[in-house]
Amino acid sequence: MTEEEKIKKAAYYRAWYEKNRETVLEKQKARSKKNYQENKEKYKERNKRWREENPEKYKELTRKYMEKNREKIMHKSAEWYAQNKDRAAKKNRDRKLAQYGLTTKTYVDLLASQNGVCAICQGFMTQKNLCLDHCHATGKVRGILCQKCNTGVGLFQD
Numbered sequence: 315m316t317e318e319e320k321i322k323k324a325a326y327y328r329a330w331y332e333k334n335r336e337t338v339l340e341k342q343k344a345r346s347k348k349n350y351q352e353n354k355e356k357y358k359e360r361n362k363r364w365r366e367e368n369p370e371k372y373k374e375l376t377r378k379y380m381e382k383n384r385e386k387i388m389h390k391s392a393e394w395y396a397q398n399k400d401r402a403a404k405k406n407r408d409r410k411l412a413q414y415g416l417t418t419k420t421y422v423d424l425l426a427s428q429n430g431v432c433a434i435c436q437g438f439m440t441q442k443n444l445c446l447d448h449c450h451a452t453g454k455v456r457g458i459l460c461q462k463c464n465t466g467v468g469l470f471q472d
Contacts, residue, residue, distance in 0.1 A: 424455070443462075446458060
């Protein structure tokens, strides 16, 4: 093949690619997606290993992504929350309990051991006014209080 024929062939392929670019990209995307679905666990493991081996780089990439896509992330987050309010509430509750070394089961057991009443005033508590009383020095949970008693204890700086 002569140099001139090579140039013509390359020009033909470039023109064909430009003409069919969208179709080619769609097919590549479909192949890539199919490959990912078939090898999902491998990709997840590889990505996890990379994150563990490169924590600083991962942190920096995450920070840059968050900066660049802040609006998109906030929108998706609000959308997810609107569709999953119960799940979001459970996640928040579990995260708060975990701060004190509790699980949902231990929390429910603690509330049951207090017969569903405040540990100080013995008043009935609603879901909205439950407070975990804990030692600020040790983080150890002492009981579940109503909001008024929790505020009172806080004013005594205990």
